[in-house]
Amino acid sequence: MAKLGIGKVSPNSMVGAVIVHQNKIIGEGYHFTDNSPQAEVLAIEDVPEHKHILLKESTIYIASEPYYIYEKTLSRIDLILKHKIPKVVISWLDHKPEISEPIVKILREAGLEVITNILPREGRFVRVLGNTFIQKKRPYIILKYAQTLDGFLAPKNTKQFWISNSFSKRLVHKWRSEIDAILVGTNTALNDNPQLDNRLYFGKSPLRIIFDQHNRLPIQLNIFDGKHNTLIINKNSDPRKYVSQLQLTFDMQMLPKLLTYLHSQNISSLLVEGGAKVLQAFVQHDLWDEARILVGNKLLKDGLKAPLLPNAPDEKYKIFDDQLFIHYNPTKNFNNS
Numbered sequence: 001m002a003k004l005g006i007g008k009v010s011p012n013s014m015v016g017a018v019i020v021h022q023n024k025i026i027g028e029g030y031h032f033t034d035n036s037p038q039a040e041v042l043a044i045e046d047v048p049e050h051k052h053i054l055l056k057e058s059t060i061y062i063a064s065e066p067y068y069i070y071e072k073t074l075s076r077i078d079l080i081l082k083h084k085i086p087k088v089v090i091s092w093l094d095h096k097p098e099i100s101e102p103i104v105k106i107l108r109e110a111g112l113e114v115i116t117n118i119l120p121r122e123g124r125f126v127r128v129l130g131n132t133f134i135q136k137k138r139p140y141i142i143l144k145y146a147q148t149l150d151g152f153l154a155p156k157n158t159k160q161f162w163i164s165n166s167f168s169k170r171l172v173h174k175w176r177s178e179i180d181a182i183l184v185g186t187n188t189a190l191n192d193n194p195q196l197d198n199r200l201y202f203g204k205s206p207l208r209i210i211f212d213q214h215n216r217l218p219i220q221l222n223i224f225d226g227k228h229n230t231l232i233i234n235k236n237s238d239p240r241k242y243v244s245q246l247q248l249t250f251d252m253q254m255l256p257k258l259l260t261y262l263h264s265q266n267i268s269s270l271l272v273e274g275g276a277k278v279l280q281a282f283v284q285h286d287l288w289d290e291a292r293i294l295v296g297n298k299l300l301k302d303g304l305k306a307p308l309l310p311n312a313p314d315e316k317y318k319i320f321d322d323q324l325f326i327h328y329n330p331t332k333n334f335n336n337s
Contacts (some may be wrong), residue, residue, distance in 0.1 A: 001030040002063035002126040007178035007203060009034050011268040013064065013130025017043035021058040026051055040076045044083060059087040064127045077106055087113045091123025132289060133268040138259035139180065140269045143279055143291040145306060152303035153276050160192050163296035168322045170200045177203035179269040181262065185211045185278035195222045207231060207267065211278065213250045233258060255285055276304045283307045291327040
């Protein structure tokens, strides 16, 4: 239920709630926009009025406890107490005791049975974007790229070379619908002329961010089509381009400054799609939380090398003749938080 809110609740975290009476679901809900009622409220509202009497004998299951809206958290606790739901199961509580302990204490002192850490990895996962945004003051960063079986991103002649299959392409557009912003470098914009939108799946398109230090990008590129919000990162403003622009010095502090700016704009997730220099810069600065690598069934023998990650993949999947490897940064992995 919580995952149904992905891409819609930023910068809040995804939260889901299910109410069960005698092994039957009688109400469910999830946080579906950043301003929508919370999951527990919607789950209780979902219970038909003639079944409200069953709430006194029910269990409410909650994916996670979002501390960043603590006042609303208390109001939702009040709602649980008002309806006298006797048992609360929370998958994952925040590790900050000043946040989680009062919540559990209030419920238990009111006589409720409270169970925590049920499927904690799954509960932690739906919180990882919001937690990164709050605790690290930056977006959750996902590196995404396609590489050949022999580890190349593209030919050296920079000619566009499609590596992954059409099913992987559709999956990538699904990912785009779930994140707030997508980032590419100057060469990728010039050589591939990408649209950087979500045309092959349901939902919104992300904010398009493109590095263009010296204003080399011509206005005929797809990124200047005016269809979606676009942000150009350059050294000096370019009056020819009627899109948002942010001036930064392209030095060692450029990426941290960009991430701080995105945090100030409530961007809680960032998909970095390339090219090779941009991806490598995020890896070298250890500014990544997750990497999604599509390996196509092709060989190049020479070209632009894919970044080298410090750890083996944590998850592996087959997408017809493609492979998908997912890495979690070992220094920032939600499994270790």
